Amino acid sequence: MADLLSTEPAAPSVAHVRAAQGGDRGAFEKLVAAHAGVVRAVCAGKFGLTQEADDLAQETFLSAYRGLAGLRDPERFDAWLVGIAINTCRGHLTRSRRGPAIVDPEILPHPASADGAPLPEAARHESTRAAVDRLPEIYREVVLLFYFERKSYDEMGRLLGIGKAAVNARLTKARRMLRERLGDR
Secondary structure, three states: OHHHHOOOOOOOOHHHHHHHHOOOHHHHHHHHHHHHHHHHHHHHHHHOOOHHHHHHHHHHHHHHHHHHHHOOOHHHHHHHHHHHHHHHHHHHHHHHOOOOOOOOOOOOOOOEOOOOOEOOHHHHHHHHHHHHHOOOHHHHHHHHHHHHOOOOHHHHHHHHOOOHHHHHHHHHHHHHHHHHHHOOO
């Protein structure tokens, strides 16, 4: 009964994956809509919140559409799609030989000036962007998935192919690294 009253659209199911595998474009569009945020977070984890990350997210969905018939386990669509996103970004990095861009986090520790006084908002954002950008990729991914996509530890573990304990360890280490870099202990 609660599902009937919900204003949230139902999450795509395995039936949507199978329908998309059979050529149903509408079902694939529902899959894209449901997973766009996660795919973008993975791409932004490598390139920052940039047009480049958006382009790579689109490239990910194009690759997924082309390879959908080869997906043998529709229940693992989420992990399969994240794997495509990771490989798409890695391939782009290899081709371009450049590092990641800067991200724009809003909810992370706020840096302070050398005397401990809060920095103006623009300086805080720039300092935070730079600190997140310098995080190793595995830590940037969990920060983006947790703070921007609001994913639970279970969801992040499933998407990244790691356990909840590993998610917790990565997020804890990322926060510690950010506090050290931003001077917010």
